[in-house]
Amino acid sequence: MAKKSTPKSTAVIGSLAKCPTGIRGLDEITGGGLPRGRPSLVCGNAGCGKTILGMEFLVHGARDFGEPGVFMSFEEGTEELEKNFASLGVDLQQMVKGGQLSIDYVHIERSEIEETGEYDLDGLFVRLGYAIDSIGAKRVVLDTIEALFTGFTNTAILRAELRRLFRWLKEKGVTAVITGERGDRMLTRHGLEEYVADCVILLDLRVDQQVATRRLRVVKYRGTTHGTDEYPFLIDERGISILPITSLGLDHAVSHKRVSSGIARLDTMLGGQGYYRGSVVLVSGTAGSGKSSLAARFVEAACERGEQCLYFAFEESPQQIVRNMASIGCDLGRWQQKGLLHFHASRPSLYGLEMHLATLHKQVALLKPQIVVIDPISNLTAVGTGNEAKSMLTRLIDFLKTEQISTLMTDLTHAGNSIESSSEEISSLVDSWICLRDIEHQGERNRGLHILKSRGMPHSNQVREFLMSDKGMDLMDVYIGPAGMVTGSARLTQEALERANAVSSQQQAQRQQRDYERRRALLEANIAAMRLEFETTTQDMHEVLAQDAERVAMLEQGREQLARSRKADAKPAAAAAGAKAPAKKRQ
Amino acid sequence: MKRVGSSRGAPKATGNPSKKCLLKLYVAGASPKSLAAFANLKRICEAHMPGEYEIEIIDLLESPQLAKGDQILAVPTLVRRLPEPIRKIIGDLSDTERVLVGLNLKAGTA
Secondary structure (H helix, E strand, O other), X not given: OOOOOOOOOOOEEOOEEEEOOOOEOHHHHXXXXXXXXXXXXXXXXXXXXXXXXXXXXXXXXXXHOOOOEEEEEOOOOXXXXXXXXXXXXXOHHHHHHOOOEEXXXXXXXXXXXXXXXXXXXXXXXXXXXXXXXXXXXXXXEEEOOOHHHHHOOOHHHHHHHHHHHHHHHHHHOOEEEEEEEOOOOOOOOOOHHHOOOOEEEEEEEEEEOOEEEEEEEEEEEOOOOOOOOEEEEEEEOOEEEEOOHHHOOOOOOOOOOEEOOOOHHHHHHOOOOOEEOOOEEXXXXXXXXXXXXXXXXXXXXXXXXXXXXXXXXXXXXXXXXHHHHHOOOOOHHHHHHHOOEEEEEOOHHHOOHHHHHHHHHHHHXXXXXXXXXXXXXXXXXXXXXXXXXXXXHHHHHHHHHHOOOEXXXXXXXXXXXXXXXXXXXOHHHOOEEEEEEEEEEOOEEEEEEXXXXXXXXXXXXXXXXXXXXXXXXXXXXXXXXXXXXXXXXXXXXXXXXXXXXXXXXXXXXXXXHHHHHHHHHHXXXXXXXXXXXXXXXXXXXXXXXXXXXXXXXXXXXHHHHHHXXXXXXXXXXXXXXXXXXXXXXXX | OOXXXXXXXXHHOOOOHHHOEEEEEEEOOOOHHHHHHHHHHHHXXXXXXXXXXXXXXXXXXXXXXXXXXXXOOOEOEEEEXXXXXXXXXXXXXXXXXXXXXXXXXXXXXX
């Protein structure tokens, strides 16, 4: 495994001093660079990038680490080199003038040379020594020293001299890169690996399904650990970049901030706040299920917040995307003009996966967006094998996560496959996975959306209907009835039915209420009538009692008058008991 | 820079300038090979073109910058600048036949 180190200065691991190459990725693989003060061998077939690697080693050394270098070319002339590297943005002439670089073109013309007797290669030593001393070089590249074998026939002398040369380079204390052509059974055609034993790097250019991929492998590196895998690399206008998977660890910072998906209802489903910033969202679905639309809305929402977005389109041209999204109320063209949204469209088959990865890298590094959309990733398998695509996406995801970029990838699920199978098998790498699917029911297709997973947040387990119209997009509840899930027209019917039901039940309740009120009023009327009757009766009763008492009194009075008139001798003791007392009183 | 005079010695007389052979011998210090090369060269020149040659000896240890101009890798290297074309003969020049072929003298003197 590659050790992660900071190759900013001479990295010392253990006792072995290293000389950083400054080439992206190579220092990670080698744990800091090439062995300092020793020669390293870079071998490979024609056209696999040996010269560029060598020259970059010198250019970075001179520019970034303050170590001038000597480039001894046995193949290309100085002018050719200058032209070639101008296309990589390196002005060799300027560097030579500035004393940072010395280029010595060694031209060997076999036809001019006649060998007579003993000789040695002191001339080469003198030239190299002079070049090194004149600019105080710390780095040397010999490209390709095997050309000597074509110039001189006496290989015994040549081999002895090469051995001496490498020993001499070590004594000089320069870090040297020696390039060599790949041999049939050996690493190099003339067995240079015998002499340069400290570090051997093998470059390779393989064509697979008409797509060429460059690969680099550290064959050996004495006295240090190094990445042993074959690492894909590429050469673009910025030179070599090697993209080792293992150079990116799982130790990137995470954010607790959230970022809206652009659809309020979807945010609600995602724990109320949307995705995590810096997370990777996979939107998978069958053809026409609305993946790109979801992506477009995500981008639009981000632009509305003023964030930079980068949209990698592998299927449609930017113009087509803008036109199509406008039809669902998503005006991407506006943001494109404002410079917040950038499209990068290319056919997946345009170049190899590694080149795609590098392009993504480069664009992201250039624009530093907050949001990246890749639409779709499923097309990438067309270029490489499934494994390669997965490896590429792994590295891409690692990279984007390290940069804290929120990423949305769409993935076309093929009909027949399980809806939960993503073609690139990257489901374990993504943080949120949104599944779009077609729901066919009663002669129509509708779109369903559900969240398959969303790490680190409570998310809805419900299937929602995904609606798109010229007003935009929204999510609706679906109805789950005895006949299954109901969407589209059936849902509308269901809704109408429910509305009707609601109205009728409301009416019924009102009727009932009126009924009760009537009965209550009736009862109240009854109560009033009875009370009236009660009062009348009470009054009658009092009247009767009063009349009664009056009558008794009048009777008593009458009897007394009668007694008096009859001159009753005795007290009318025999008079009725009831009448006695009042009689006495009155006496 | 150039140690020209010391070894030009006796065969300096230049009979015909147009036919004159301009020779440069690149060496690195006074090594046995260098000395042998110079001795052999002088012998061959005296034998095959007396008075029609000029030898310049360049010690690369003293003037290393000159190695680039004539594309010198091996030493000793004998470079015939004139007449054209440029010919290079490397080694201690012990193989007289090959030196003569290299200097295009073989055919003329045979």
